[in-house]
Amino acid sequence: MSDDLDTLAEQIHTILRMAPGSAPDHRALHAKGVVATGAFTAGGGLAGRTAAAHLVEGTVPATVRFSHPGGDPGVSDVLPSARGMAVKLRAPAGSHDLVTVPSPAFLARDGASFVELLRARAPDPETGAPDPARMGAYLEAHPEALPAIEAVLTAKVAASYATLAYNSLHTFFLVDDAGRRIPVRFTWTPVAGVAHLDDASDRNPDFLAQELADRLASGPAAFDLVVHLGTDDDPTDDPTAIWPERPTVVAGRLELRAIDPDAEPIIFDPTNVPAGVELPPGDEILALRRLVYGHSYANRTA
Ligand code: HEM
Numbered sequence: 001m002s003d004d005l006d007t008l009a010e011q012i013h014t015i016l017r018m019a020p021g022s023a024p025d026h027r028a029l030h031a032k033g034v035v036a037t038g039a040f041t042a043g044g045g046l047a048g049r050t051a052a053a054h055l056v057e058g059t060v061p062a063t064v065r066f067s068h069p070g071g072d073p074g075v076s077d078v079l080p081s082a083r084g085m086a087v088k089l090r091a092p093a094g095s096h097d098l099v100t101v102p103s104p105a106f107l108a109r110d111g112a113s114f115v116e117l118l119r120a121r122a123p124d125p126e127t128g129a130p131d132p133a134r135m136g137a138y139l140e141a142h143p144e145a146l147p148a149i150e151a152v153l154t155a156k157v158a159a160s161y162a163t164l165a166y167n168s169l170h171t172f173f174l175v176d177d178a179g180r181r182i183p184v185r186f187t188w189t190p191v192a193g194v195a196h197l198d199d200a201s202d203r204n205p206d207f208l209a210q211e212l213a214d215r216l217a218s219g220p221a222a223f224d225l226v227v228h229l230g231t232d233d234d235p236t237d238d239p240t241a242i243w244p245e246r247p248t249v250v251a252g253r254l255e256l257r258a259i260d261p262d263a264e265p266i267i268f269d270p271t272n273v274p275a276g277v278e279l280p281p282g283d284e285i286l287a288l289r290r291l292v293y294g295h296s297y298a299n300r301t302a
Contacts, residue, residue, distance in 0.1 A: 005284070015115065023071075036256040037256065039255055064256055096272065114285070156196035170285070172277055184227050192221070
């Protein structure tokens with residue numbers, strides 16, 4: 001691991017911890033959340049495409065954390081914004097983390113521009129709000145951030161954690177027993193369909209955790225693992241780059257059955273993949289995530 005990346009990761013963690021509302025005993029981002037447990041059952045759609053057995057057949061236990069993206073654990077669920085879905089599949093050969101968000105793309109393609117963005121959107125000490133001119137200048141220099149920014153600006157209030165589709169954004173490679181590799185991205189697609197609230201004025205600020213508990217009391221919440229099969233032409237090192245529509249297969253279904261109030265401390269690391277799945281060479285954001293999540297975990301469990 002390069003010193004540069006280590007330094008960047010520390011710098012990013014420090015900046016995140018300076019944000020208003022950040023709490024040292026919580027995650028530096030995605031601070032508010034709820035954990036549920038269930039199981040993932042592979043349906044055979046990836047047969048012959050990966051040596052990771054749990055993605056091809058059988059059922060493995062799963063732990064899932066849904067979250068609000070910000071660093072303030074007291075943030076209201078009534079605010080329109082993205083959410084997060086972090087999944088840990090507990091396969092016999094080792095765990096496999098799939099960490100996802102509803103946005104179609106990430107905000108930055110490398111660590112230095114992510115730092116620039118964090119600085120551009122930091123509250124102005126005089127007004128307490130981000131300076132639109134600084135954000136404007138950032139976007140002019142970094143048009144690759146526009147799809148993610150548009151998703152932020154057009155976000156609605158989630159009706160339920162169980163009614164959003166969540167994307168990997170990064171590319172991973174599936175590797176079969178013969179060593180053949182194909183690039184893939186994936187989406188957790190809610191079986192209940194996607195739903196937002198047009199009017200959230202009657203909801204309380206913590207309604208999403210309660211809604212999930214109520215939902216699970218009357219039956220499982222399910223997501224299909226939809227895998228997008230890429231081509232050699234698709235970008236594999238850049239989470240700001242949206243792929244064209246690609247053929248998909250359903251790898252299997254995740255069914256959540258109960259809230260787990262005792263799961264913390266738990267960490268979901270998007271680089272934690274088993275044999276049969278490989279990380280994309282050259283994706284600096286993914287490499288940084290592992291380091292920054294480590295700092296955040298160390299901080300919140302100290
Ligand atoms: C350089 C880019 C990024 C940085 C610095 C960053 C930072 C963080 C941090 C500090 C945490 C808390 C980690 C912990 O304490 O366990 C976190 C959690 C999370 N991040 Fe990121 N993130 C980045 C990119 C992304 C991307 C591209 C995605 C979407 C695919 C994403 C989705 C999530 C989710 C869903 C969680 C919650 C995980 C959980 O519930 O434990 N992040 N992020």
